[in-house]
Amino acid sequence: MKNNLSMEMQKLVGANTLRVIAYGVLAGALVLTAGCGKKEEEQTNLTLAIWDEAQLSVVQENVDAFNKEHEGKINVSVQQIPWDSYWTKLDASLETNEAPDVFWMNVYLTKYADHELLHSLDEYIEKDKLDLSVYASGRIKAFNYGDKQYALPKGLDTVVCALNKDIFQKYDVELPKEGWTWDDMRATADQLKSAIHEKGGSEYPIVMELDGQPSWINFLYQNGGYYLSEDGKTTGAALPESQDAIQQVVDLMDNGHMAPYEVLSESKGTDLFVSGQAGIVFVGSWKASVLEDSKLAQDGNVQLIQMPAMAKNNYCTMGGLGYVMSEKCKNKEAAWEFIRYISGEEAETHEAEKGIDIPAYLSAQDAYVKNFKNLDAQVFMEASKTGFPYPSNGNFDWTSFVDDSMQVAFAKKQSVKDALEEGAKKAQEVLDELYK
Known part of the structure; x- marks a missing residue:
């Protein structure tokens, strides 16, 4: 009788032990699953293509500020391609998957828009309710083609x-x-x-x-x-x-x-x-x-x-550059985040303070004027209020x-x-x- 009771107890204990082990394995699996859910997102790497070596160092400073602010999430690297080969290399890259995500654009915009190589920014402008009146109107108009806004302006000339x-x-x-x-x-x-x-x-x-x-x-x-x-x-x-x-x-x-x-x-x-x-x-x-x-x-x-x-x-006619997004960009949300920053008040004010460009962002223009001791450069700024886009079809x-x-x-x-x-x-x- 004693031996029979002992055998039953062993069976009961064994069964309970198996349940505990099973519960432990399940709990461990849940912990591992939860851990995967908390895993940090992979960093998005973007490229910016520009042509002017004289502006490179200041543009890089703005890119560094953006990268620091978005550390671990978005990182932008700058490619400076000399003017003589900029468009040739850009054309070649846009036919492959190696195109820069964001790049400088000027009067050639219509050519690239017609070939559907640029991504319209309208959806992001509308989503973020971005006020375009903060820019010189002539420069916004210069990058609006077919009722689509393809770029946010960087600078201007008058x-x-x-x-x-x-x-x-x-x-x-x-x-x-x-x-x-x-x-x-x-x-x-x-x-x-x-x-x-x-x-x-x-x-x-x-x-x-x-x-x-x-x-x-x-x-x-x-x-x-x-x-x-x-x-x-x-x-x-x-x-x-x-x-x-x-x-x-x-x-x-x-x-x-x-x-x-x-x-x-x-x-x-x-x-x-x-x-x-x-x-x-x-x-x-x-x-x-x-x-x-x-x-x-x-x-x-x-x-x-x-x-x-x-x-x-x-x-007067106004020229100037803008930032566009490649249609082939794989992470357009990240590229938009960068375009907003690099063409925003903080970045354009920094460029203005360094004197490398007259900002298209109106409130940043005063910083450019302060660089001049012998001229009233505000006169250039006033001309931008009524200026019209340089006439071009690309x-x-x-x-x-x-x-x-x-x-x-x-x-x-x-x-x-x-x-x-x-x-x-x-x-x-x-x-x-x-x-x-």
Whole structure:
């Protein structure tokens, strides 16, 4: 009897032991499962492609700040590709899975958007309720194509006039005032011309760069014409308003109000100005440091002013860069997080403080202005409030015909009418072929 009871107890204990072991194994499995649930997410690695070596160190500082803030979650590495090979390498990479996740973009945006290589930012802008009015409106518009926003802007450039105060004082001519017109400019130039002639001087009343962006492209739009239609399919270089704008420039040269073409084709207008050879120059903000560092400005003799208004307005064309996202980016949420930061107030203010770019973020512009001791760079900022995007459809096969026709007109090798109509006809043939 005792032996039988002992056997039953052993069976009971054995069964309980098995239950305990089973419960232990199950509990352990639950612990392991819970541990897997708490495992940290893998870090997302992104690449940013830029081309300007001069901006690299400051851009890297902003990237480092972002990486520190997102340590263990997102890490961005910068690839600086020289301009000469930037687009070639970008094109090649976008055809594979090795494309940068985020990269700089300019007037070529339409080309990449048309080939569906860029990812629209609209869904993220809407989700985050991002206020785009914090940026210069012309730069937001520049990266909006087909009613889709493909980039957030980084920086911008504008065009204004610089006045040589020393020349105005020397020849006893009153300085122009804000709100002036081309009629006012002609009258001022005429006074300078007469006074310079009477005193045997050699300065020019007005000079300009012969390139389109700091000069004649602005004049086309200010007079009611245009370089390229908004849909990118038509050039307006031969419109009556455009012809009239260019004729007014030729007339300035003919009347001795502006340096002749032969002089402007040999020497940059800005160089003539800083060397004391001109009273007025149309100048892009990318030449701000040239003005700032000149002896003329150091002596307090450079004053900036908005361009004079033609028939329609005095608005200037604005260039600038933006940050786009590759359609092939594998983690678009992370890329958006980075784009928001690198084009945000903190990052753009840092770039402004370092003086590498005029920020498109309006509240950051004051930091850029403070870099200048000899110029009132705020004038460049004011021009950005009404500036319009540099006209481009991402294709430049047609532009040489228009650009060359302008030089022919300025050089008086043909009449303005004949030169512009011939150039516009050839350019339009390329555009029609492009969009047929």
